[in-house]
Amino acid sequence: MAEQSYINFNGNIIDASEPVFTSANRAFRYGDGIFETIRLMNDEILFFDRHLKRLKDSMNLLGMTDHEDLTFHNLYLSIRHLDQVNRLKGNGRIRLEVFRNDGGLYTPQSNNVSYVIEATALKSTAYSLNENGLKIDIYSEIRKPVSRLSNLKSSNALYYVMAGLHKKNTGTGDCLVLNTGGRIAEAISSNIFIVMDEKVITPSLTEACVAGVMRDVIIEKLLDQGIHVVEGGITPEDLNAAGEVFLTDVINGIRWVGAFRNKRYFSNLSRSLISDLKESQIKKA
Numbered sequence: 494m495a496e497q498s499y500i501n502f503n504g505n506i507i508d509a510s511e512p513v514f515t516s517a518n519r520a521f522r523y524g525d526g527i528f529e530t531i532r533l534m535n536d537e538i539l540f541f542d543r544h545l546k547r548l549k550d551s552m553n554l555l556g557m558t559d560h561e562d563l564t565f566h567n568l569y570l571s572i573r574h575l576d577q578v579n580r581l582k583g584n585g586r587i588r589l590e591v592f593r594n595d596g597g598l599y600t601p602q603s604n605n606v607s608y609v610i611e612a613t614a615l616k617s618t619a620y621s622l623n624e625n626g627l628k629i630d631i632y633s634e635i636r637k638p639v640s641r642l643s644n645l646k647s648s649n650a651l652y653y654v655m656a657g658l659h660k661k662n663t664g665t666g667d668c669l670v671l672n673t674g675g676r677i678a679e680a681i682s683s684n685i686f687i688v689m690d691e692k693v694i695t696p697s698l699t700e701a702c703v704a705g706v707m708r709d710v711i712i713e714k715l716l717d718q719g720i721h722v723v724e725g726g727i728t729p730e731d732l733n734a735a736g737e738v739f740l741t742d743v744i745n746g747i748r749w750v751g752a753f754r755n756k757r758y759f760s761n762l763s764r765s766l767i768s769d770l771k772e773s774q775i776k777k778a
Contacts, residue, residue, distance in 0.1 A: 496580070497509075498579050498612075498613070499575065499578045499579055499612075500513075500575075500609055500610060500611050500612075501571050501574070501575055501608075501609065501610040502607075502608075502609050503562070503607050503608060503609075504562055504571070506574070506575075506578060509611070513609065515595070517595040517596075518592065518595060519592055519593045519594070519595060519596075519597075519601065520590065520592035520593075520648040523599065524647060524648040524649030524650075525555075525592060525593045525601070525648065526590055526591060526592030526593070526647065526648035527548070527551045527552065527555065527590070527591055527592075527645055527646055527647050527648065528588055528589060528590040528591070528646050528647075528648065529544045529547065529548050529587075529588070529589045529646065530586065530587070530588055530646070530682075530742075530743060530744060531544050531572070531586075531587040531588075531589065531743065532586065532587075532615075532743045532744055533572065533576060533581060533583060533584060533585045533586070533587055533612075533615075534583070534584055534617075534618065534619070534620075534774065535583055535584065535618055535619070535774070536583035537583075537774070538569065538572055538587070539743060539774075540706050540707075540710065540743060541565070541568075541569065542565070543706045543709065543710075544589075544706055545563075545565055545568065547646075547704060547706065548563065548589070548591065549563075551645050551646070551647075552591060552606070554641060554642075554645070555593075555645075556604055557591065557593060557604055557606050558603075558604045558605050558606060560591070560605075560606050560607075560608065562608065563591070563608065568589070568610075571610055572587055572610065572612070575587070575610060575611075575612040576612060579612045579613075579614070580614075581612060581613075581614045581615075582614070584614065584615050584616070584617065584618050585612050585613055585614045585615050586612070586613050586615055586744055587610065587611070587612050588609075588610070588611045588612075589608065589609075589610050590608060590609050590610075590611075590648070591606050591607075591608045592606060592607060592608070592648065593605070593606055594606060594607055615744075619771055619774065620745070620746030620747070620767055620770045620771055620774070621746075621767065621771075622746075622747060622748070622749060622760070622763055622764055622767045623745075623748050623749060625751060626749050626750055626751015626752060626758060626760060627665075627666035627667050627740070627748055627749070627750045627751060627752075628665050628666050628750075628751060628752045628753075629665055629666060629667050629668065629669060629680070629738075629750050629752070629753050630659070630660070630663050630665045630668050630669070630753070630754070631668065631669045631671065631677070631729055632655065632656035632659040632660075632668045632669065632670055632671070633671050634655070634659075635651075635652060635655055636652075636670075636671045636672055636673045636675070637652045637670050637671070637672050637673070637678050637701045638672070638673050638701065639672050639673055639674065639699065639700065639701045640701075643672075643678070643701035643702070643703075644698050644701075644702070644703060644704040645703070645704075646703055652670055653670065653681045653682065656668040656669075656670050656681050657681055660681065667680045667681055667683070667740065667748075667750075668680065668681055669685065671729075672700055672701040673701075674700075674726070675728070675729075676696070676700055676726045676727060676728055677696060677700075677727040677728070677729065677731075677732075678696055678700055678701040678702045679696065679701075679702040679703060679705075680740050682742055683705070683740035683741055683742040683745070683748070684696070684702055684703065684705040684707070684708040684740065684741050684742070685702075685727070685738065685739075685740055685741075686711065686738070686739050686740075686741065687727060687731060687732065687735040687737065687738045688735060688736050688737035688738070688762055689731060689734055689735045689736065690734075691721065692720075692721040692722070692723050693715055693720055693721065693722050693723070693762070694722075694723045694724075694725060694727055694731070695708065695712070695722070695723075695724055695727075696724070696725070696726065696727055697724040697725055697726070698724075700725075700726055700727075705741060705742065705743075706743050707741040707742050707743045707746065707747075708741055710741075710770075711741050711747070711766060712724075714766060714769050714770075715766075718769075720762075732753045732756060733753075733756050735756075735758065736758065736759055737749070737750075737758050737759050737760065737761065737762055737763065738750035738753065738758050739760075739762070739763040739766075746767055746770050747763050747766055747767050747770070748763075749763035749764075
């Protein structure tokens with residue numbers, strides 16, 4: 494029998510199996526919502542200030558009214574509470590979704606918002622690099638448009654759903670999504686970095702990638718190490734010229750890519766960066 498779990502809906506702790514939405518929910522109807530995926534590790538909410546800033550920036554862009562519960566203090570307490578009631582033991586995945594309240598068709602009746610916080614347990618208590626490199630492919634059938642909305646973690650995730658189906662059908666470890674210019678935007682739930690010509694390249698925000706929290710952390714760490722970082726465009730052809738490729742997200746930290754079709758990669762920088770992430774967490778503990 495599965496252990497009972499709970500969610501936070503607008504400040505109320507509810508059994509996760511209980512319905513909280515109707516068919517009028519705007520995130521369901523129109524994708525009119527945004528979310529943050531947050532890593533809880535060893536009793537620490539990692540990069541919480543960065544997540545909160547991205548959330549506020551996203552809400553502002555979408556014209557959503559601020560909510561009194563969505564402050565650092567209140568969200569911190571809410572996540573801690575879910576950690577306790579769901580018995581996560583300080584390690585888990587937190588999903589915070591904010592959506593505009595019901596009403597209206599495409600044009601909202603109100604810009605007020607509601608929110609849901611979910612919490613699920615994770616076993617790992619530290620970032621670690623995958624032992625076997627991922628095999629990746631490119632999903633090219635439907636491409637992601639380039640706009641300011643492309644940088645958001647929004648409820649409209651059909652590009653990633655379709656890429657996920659391609660991943661499943663091809664048996665690969667992850668798939669890359671292309672933008673409308675035919676360049677690489679990102680992976681299904683991660684940002685991408687490649688090492689080529691003695692520099693590290695990652696798609697810029699103008700290439701339609703999500704403004705990833707771990708992306709920013711890794712860029713800062715690379716610059717601190719004196720490594721030349723270029724935020725620009727990456728073509729599929731660049732994957733064949735790269736010596737190393739890795740993916741970043743707050744849940745996994747860094748995952749190194751072992752192969753793209755017939756191309757094989759090293760993992761030297763990936764290992765160095767994951768050690769740096771571990772050391773940073775130890776210092777904070």
